Amino acid sequence: MNIHEYQAKELFAKFGVPTPEGKVAETAADARAIAAEIGGQVVIKAQVHAGGRGKGTFKNGFQGGVHLSGDADEIAGLADKMIGQTLVTHQTGETGKVVNKVMVAQAVDIEKEYYLAVLMDREGRCPVIVASQEGGVNIEEVAEKTPEKILRSAIDPLAGLQENQIHEISAQLGFQDEIATQFAGLLDALYNLFLSCDCSMVEINPLVTTPDGKLLALDAKFGFDDNALYRQPEIAAMRDTSEEDPREVAASEYDLNYIGLDGNIACLVNGAGLAMATMDIIKYYGGEPANFLDVGGGASEEQVTNAFKIILADTNVKGILVNIFGGIMDCDVIAQGIVAACKQVDLGIPLIVRLEGNNVEAGKETLSRSGVNLIAADDLADAAQKAVTAIAA
């Protein structure tokens, strides 16, 4: 789940990670008011779930999703050119993203930029702090070219962040005196936020020092543990479905584990590993998967119908491959679900079904008696090949 920059800023404010003064605006008038309130030089930033905003272009011709100005009226004019418009950046793809909100914040003079992040290290099974004096640049490039410039410090999950750890990181970043004191507070607050919000990652890039001696987080990227959203209602409420693939939004409403891709052969599978392998084998035989879809162990008739509806709403889809290895799932239950779904939605495209496992004979029988126009396959290779052939016909 992604969040907007202004929401990240709100989280920082809540936990005491210092950021430049700023607020979110949905209208040009609000933007003007915030700019006037802050006073002096401010930055106006389009709020979209994508990077590269500064260099992006709006479809109305306006250049750049990030601008500076010391004039509140000018800020209002800039907001007018952005709000409701579509911004295309190197991360949004050609369709771009509609800008519904802008953030207006104090423009800050930067003395030096740093990188600071807290991540969950799966191999170490613990949180790790990543820090570098190379801030404001692509950290992956730094990791590749000058890895010695990146400091990693593992945190013991039971003991927590230790004082001596904070001091060491601070020293390695070259902080002293006042700034070092501010850094200690910031890092503590950041780690507390990381734990409290069940984050998988919080990245501040850049973290900056200003000429007047302040330490501020200028930008933030968050990753959240989806498994923990049930206990993070405030975070869950930050979800902006207008920033997501509409197919995926629809799927999540039906509790379907679905990821949209660009291809034309749709899949419906039980089990994530098998679902990935089904996408892989389609590609292996020359096709392009349209989606990942794991119906899990509980694919009821309703879920199968809903899944078909979502698949068919994707105009790219030219064929559907259903691959089920029924463990506890009864193949006949799936078969009946398919038959019922086909009665409700007008298929119109080839349907290839491979069933194996629990009660498979009854399942195959149900399908053949149903009169539904489908292609039966014996094993996964057979199914994938038939799917690729069927859509080419």
Next chain:
Amino acid sequence: MSILVQPDTKILIQGITGSFGGQHANLSLEYGTQVVAGVTPGKGGQLFADKVPVFNSVKEAVAETGATVSAVFVPPPFAAEAILEAVDAEVELVVAITEGIPVMDMMRVAAKMKESSTRLIGPNCPGIVTPGEGPQSSGGCRIGIAPGYIHKKGSVGVVSRSGTLTYEAVWQTTQLGLGQSTCIGIGGDPINGTSHLDILKLFNEDPETESIIMIGEIGGDAEEEAAAWAKEHCNKPIAAFIAGATAPPGRRMGHAGAIISGGKGTAAAKKEALLDAGIAVAQTPSEMGSTLAKIL
């Protein structure tokens, strides 16, 4: 001998009175598994399926029945606690089936288990099966949610992050007549109790296991770690399959641990590591059994 569980291993099921736990308790019993106890706090004294006593705590269940393994079928908000309860009761093995446990909960479980001799398998896993000698492999030990009948007592050790992909490999090796010694689902979560490497080491020492199928997927470096060890130390032929060659980067593909992060954890990198270690890699999931058969 198979690994970790034998047909006579005594199992208790935490969450046996829930519908999911109960359904699979019944299937395990049908298979011939020695399910000797259930644990649901507050339901102690009940009898599940007219034969399995239910206790309020794991400690009580262990004391009364001598169970050495626990299967955890407890919903995500309480599952980590349930695992730790079993660890405290000093069971030898905990198999956590639950999908959806918050990563931080598992981080804490892993930290607390460092000094413990209890082994954890999972979470978010289909469990373990050691096939039996009866019809359709009944009479064995089935912990978790796998269909029993697809197995056959035999010589292939199967270790996998994915449930249904495991069933494919099991079914293929059953049809080839090879059968399985033990099948272990280690689960799809990023922080788990047991890795591919841990299981490879056990299979390597097990006289009944003559060859191994290893199934992995994108995310993390467990497969690379296992491959590096196998290259130097494994005496038995290994065939592998890695799911997710077509997965887009940065997306969580169903399993919480199936994510390509910062360019790391790709299927291609894993395949390269496996091939470098002399492990045969199946091109498609329908060729796992045949890929193994070719190198035997």
